[in-house]
Amino acid sequence: MSPDTTGPAVPPGILPPLLEIVVPVYDEERSLETSIRTLHAALAGQFGDRWLVTIADNASTDATGRIADALAAELERVRAVHLAEKGRGRALKHVWLTSDAEVVGYLDVDLSTDLAALAPLVAPLLSGHSDLAIGTRLSADSRVVRGAKRELVSRGYNTLLRATGLRASDAQCGFKAMRSDVARRILPFVEDTGWFFDTEVLMIAERSGLRIHEVPVDWVDDEDSKVDIVATALADLRGVARVLRGIASRRIPVEAIYAELGRRPFEQVHRPGFFGQVLRFGLIGGASTIAYAVLYLGLQLVIAPQVANFVALLLTAIANTWANRHITFGVRGRAGLVSDQVKGLLVFLLAWCLTSGSLLALHTARPESGPVAELVVLTVANLVATVLRFALLRAWVFRRTRRASTAPAAGTSTAARSGADPIHSASAATTPRTGALAAALTKEDAAA
Known part of the structure; x- marks a missing residue:
């Protein structure tokens, strides 16, 4: 109605x-x-x-x-x-x-x-x-x-x-x-x-x-x-x-x-600020850790623990890199997608070495350890690796987003190349002037 x-x-x-x-x-x-x-x-x-x-x-x-x-x-x-x-x-x-x-x-x-x-x-x-x-x-x-x-x-x-x-x-x-x-x-x-x-x-x-x-x-x-x-x-x-x-x-x-x-x-x-990046990365990291734990528990039933650890880490690392690229660090489009994933996989390899080393240490110290103990040790190691991953993603993998944010916008670059005032050009292109102030500004522009 x-x-x-x-x-x-x-x-x-x-x-x-x-x-x-x-x-x-x-x-x-x-x-x-x-x-x-x-x-x-x-x-x-x-x-x-x-x-x-x-x-x-x-x-x-x-x-x-x-x-x-x-x-x-x-x-x-x-x-x-x-x-x-x-x-x-x-x-x-x-x-x-x-x-x-x-x-x-x-x-x-x-x-x-x-x-x-x-x-x-x-x-x-x-x-x-x-x-x-x-x-x-x-x-x-x-x-x-x-x-x-x-x-x-x-x-x-x-x-x-x-x-x-x-x-x-x-x-x-x-x-x-x-x-x-x-x-x-x-x-x-x-x-x-x-x-x-x-x-x-x-x-x-x-x-x-x-x-x-x-x-x-x-x-x-x-x-x-x-x-x-x-x-x-x-x-x-x-x-x-x-x-x-x-x-x-x-x-x-x-x-x-x-x-x-x-x-x-x-x-x-x-691109959010540092606190926003930490919050988003933490949420994604938490979700990745849960996904990793579920995958590992399922995979270790059919394959060796080290292989299960590797596969679970690999799958969650790919998803984690994609989510952080898009959500945490605000990268849009396909440009650099492959190189980002390659760098992300290198970070994953570092995390894998950390978690595998912890698993090896557990088996050396306690050969009788079962899946639950393995899961606890690997989860703790994975959380530590997550902190390291954030530092590397921010400082290395997605570092270009901070450089790109200082570059002029496309419209501003066009104005600069043409010799026009970029501020007035952007205002005129995006916002119609209205009211009494608009008339005064228009007269000022004409006089200039």
Whole structure:
């Protein structure tokens, strides 16, 4: 069933809004009217008349829908959209994909964020400088009032996200905006309909090389919030794994989005920092160790222990090198694939010597040792070899990825060869200039 809409459409001949702010609500009859009137006054004072507020009622069961319709009938530039299903992400996705505004954004109905941050949030998007903008409660310049539990969970969650390569400091702050052309490009690949929607958008945007602007905000936590922060954080971690799988399998086409809208060199986007590499390598190493143990236990029933050890190590080493190439060190494409596997096999031979030596030492010291003792010794040796493998993969096998990350992007190289200013060339190629600042920049370019 299509959503019902109450409120003014853009009349023919009238310019569409520069900014549309969505306020997703579910059973917010107590706070909705006061919050919308406060937001209405703030937008009128900061943005003139080219803005629109959309109240996105996602299947409320109280009087929220009636209050939203009444506000839309009374206040200019306010409309209400009624969706049949719950979900903040679902509501935002629907409204943003159908918006006529140049910039779309949202904020939580409790207005925890000081609305003085609206103009700094939106300005870099209207000027074309950035693609997305988010408020952050974790900046040293932010002023935040909230409980210790929420603070701890928020910081822990965002620390884990940074281990995946996400640079945004506060993924879940309910104060975000993006250019509409960016929204139309990436939202079709965003699956979450609930609270993970924000993080999923940011993960796809960053992996696609989009520029994200952060604004320190003043934030007073809503003590009546209905969000279960622990359950939400756990669900979000499952969402992180799903998005990473989608990017790795290329179901989410970040390369294509980067080619169309991206700004940063693509290799930089994909290569996580040291902590992220350690985390990913550790997860892959753990999975490889389990796979090795299962293979060895099965193989030693039919072949000699040394041969079983070699075959199990060989198979897991090939899979381990591939996984680390793609996931840990962010190498894309087939270039250098064979040489990477050859180097990986050399690292494997070193690991094999280590584990075989431990097995030989066990049999020398305790000739009566059985499969369980062999497995324990080999597993410990394999874990030690895993640490050595990480150092060699990072410093030798995939070292070129760090050199490549300092190389100029293709678009920048073209601009440099032509003698053009690479910054202006990249901006003009990827981002349309909009609004009053755009006119000023255009005049400046013409004068130059």
